[in-house]
Amino acid sequence: MLTNYHTLKNLIIQIKPKLIHSQIVEAFTQEKDTLHIIIAGEEASALELNATGQGYIFLRPKFERARKNSLDIFPEIFGDEIRDVLIHKADRIIEILLSSGLKLIFQFFTGKVNFFLLNQKNEIIASFKNPKDNIGKIFESEKKDSNYDLMLSDFNAFKDVWESNKIENPVLRFVKSVDTIDMLTAREILHRAGELEAGRIWKALVDVGAELENPKPRIYYEGSFPRYFSIIELTHINLRKIEFDDINEAIRKFVIETRVSKSYRDEKKTIETKLNELVEKRKRTIEKVIEEIENNQRAQQYEVYGSILMANLNLIEKGLEEVELVNMFSEKGEKIKIKLDPSLSPVENAQMYFEKAKKTKASLKIAQERLERLKFEIKQLENLLDELALCENFDALKKFKEKNLEELKKFGIVKDKLVAKVGGKFKRFIVDGGFEVWVGKDAKSNELLTFKFSDKEDLWFHARGTSGAHVVLKTGKRQPSKKAIEQAGSIAAYFSQARTSRLVPVVVTKRKYVRKPRGAPEGTVAVEREEVIMVEPKLPSEEIE
Known part of the structure; x- marks a missing residue:
């Protein structure tokens, strides 16, 4: 589409006056397979060329080169003046002739897009892609001439070529019969012809040929996404279109919108895939939790055993491996x-x-609570999937992410910058309500957690009267439940020297009331306001990896 021969021909006609007598300042790449040639003329500008698929070329306003990750390309031409810009008469090859006698070649063959620097002997002295395979070779075009003008002007010549061509696919047959016509244009010509009769096809070719000489660039859209680019009317396509007067501007817009579209589609697909994976993972976990619940439903039976044994102590002797007794709870x-x-x-x-x-x-009880939380999370994930399915463009996707940011962070779909920065510095747990609890691993990470990775409104915990980890419940501007606070306290008790006690007093306060005394050792703090809760030292059922 963008590198159809006739598109390139008309593009060169348009931008040639802006290029001739201008000076090449530099050429570089800073994105994969994309070349930028900065040009100083009446206005500073840049040729942008892409070497993937069929590639593209357009002239854009000058932009600033990235300070990092950019590489000079063809430094031999820096400072050269552009003397002429040509397109090959039969093929998709653009030539830029330079004042030094060197020549830039932009080759836009499908699957073989590449850019070369040639000396006066047409020897390749530099190659944008695959330099080892190309440098030192003589550059020669594959086609020496084109039958396009003959096919357009002589019906009998066209008829002979068309009828002697035995390819079954009519579109491919036309492309092989008439040089410089691509598949999209061939489909349009055959659609206008209505039937595969040489006279009707030739008339359609002549009509299209007239449009190619007086191009009117158009972008055709599927929904809000650019699908086709053409410099002629595509009557065989029933899509919304936008028309342009400027080929270069139309190509630039198509490239930018296609890039945004691809970015949108890729991001949406990534989010969708991750959400589906999380749903499936939780469903597998639910199966295991249900099995765990079934195995743990023997609590009542164990109580019965204990009660029967206590009621029959006189009938039991130490050393027995089994005893048979009357079940007093049975009718x-x-x-x-x-x-x-x-x-x-x-x-x-x-x-x-x-x-x-x-x-x-x-x-x-823990397993049942976990089961309910997993079911709730599956519902959340499925709701996100339903909402995501309604996003039909980049703006809608952006609003979806903004609206559901906290949930997307919680599930790890959108990276929390703070969490990414944390890495493995702290232990992390999930408590009631989906709140995260972070735990310091040593004196250094305790200090980092308290003073670098905690918000002033987060809740801070520490076992009272003994050494232990700094523990922070990340509130995220929400109010945690009493159960979540107790669970965070239990974590603080567990990661203290009082772990073996049945109950441990734990200090809880807002992080803003915790300060570091001047000159105190690493990890040492003073608490200005505090409450104390008595909790059992234990961990919640789920630790974040």
Whole structure:
């Protein structure tokens, strides 16, 4: 489309007056496969050329070169004056003749787009792509001549070529019959002809030829995305179009909008893929949690075992591996077999079952809470997917990200700059309400967490009266629940020297009330206001990797 022979021919006619007698200041690349040639003429400008696919070329206002990650290309021509700009009579090759006698060649063959610097012997002395394969070779065009003018002016010549061509696909047959015509233009000519009869096709070719000599550039859109570029009317395409008077400006707009479109599509696809992966991951986790819940539903049975053993202590001797006793909780009074630890006394075996019941209940509660949270998160993710599906352009995607920024950060879809900066400096956990809790690993990271990576409204925790980790509950301007605060306190108790205690006093305050005394050792702080909560040292069910 952008490098159709006739598009290039008319583009060169338009921009040639701006290029001749101007001076090449520099040439460089700072994006993959894209060459910028800065030109000083009546107005500073830049030729932008791309060497992917079919490539493109257009003249744009001068722009500033990046300070980093840019590389000089063809330094031999810096300071040269442009003497002439030509297009090959039969092929998509643009030549720029320079005052030094060197020559720039821009080759726009599909899949073989490349830019060369030639000496006066037509020897390639520099190549934008694949220099090892090209430098030292003599540059020669593949086509020496074109039959286009003959096909356009002589019906019988066209008829002979068309009817002798045996290619079944009519579009490809036309492209092989008439030089300089691309697939898109061939489709348009055959559409206008209406049938595969030589006379009708030739008449359509003549009509299109007249339009090619008096081009009217157009961009055709699918929705808000650019789909086709053409310098003739495309009657076979039923899409919204915008017409231009300036070929160069039309190409520039098409390139920019296509770039934005690709960026949008790539970003939307990336977000969609990540959301779907998170949904599937949570569904797999739910299966495991349900299995865990089923395994932990024996709490009541363990309590029954403990109660039966306590009621029958006189019938049990130490050293037994199993005992059969009447189940006093059964209406029919059936007997029940209970496994014992032979190293424990009857009372200790009963206590063992009561302790198992307690732990199982606790595990069951955690698992059930986790199951509910996973179901809730799946609903959140599915809602995000539904909303994302409605985004049909870059602006809509931007609004989607802004509206759902906190959730997208929470799920790791959009990178939280602070989290990315943190890396593995701290341990991180999820507590009730989806809040994150960050934990320092040593004196240095404690200090970093408290004074560099915490907001003044975050809640700060530390086991009272003993050494331990600094712990921060990241509030994000939300109010955490009492349960979330207790869970954060339990984490602080766990990462302290009081971990083995049943209950631990933990200081909780806003981070803004924590300060570092002058000259104090690393990790040492003073707290100006505080509350104390009594919590059990333990970790929540989910740690962030």
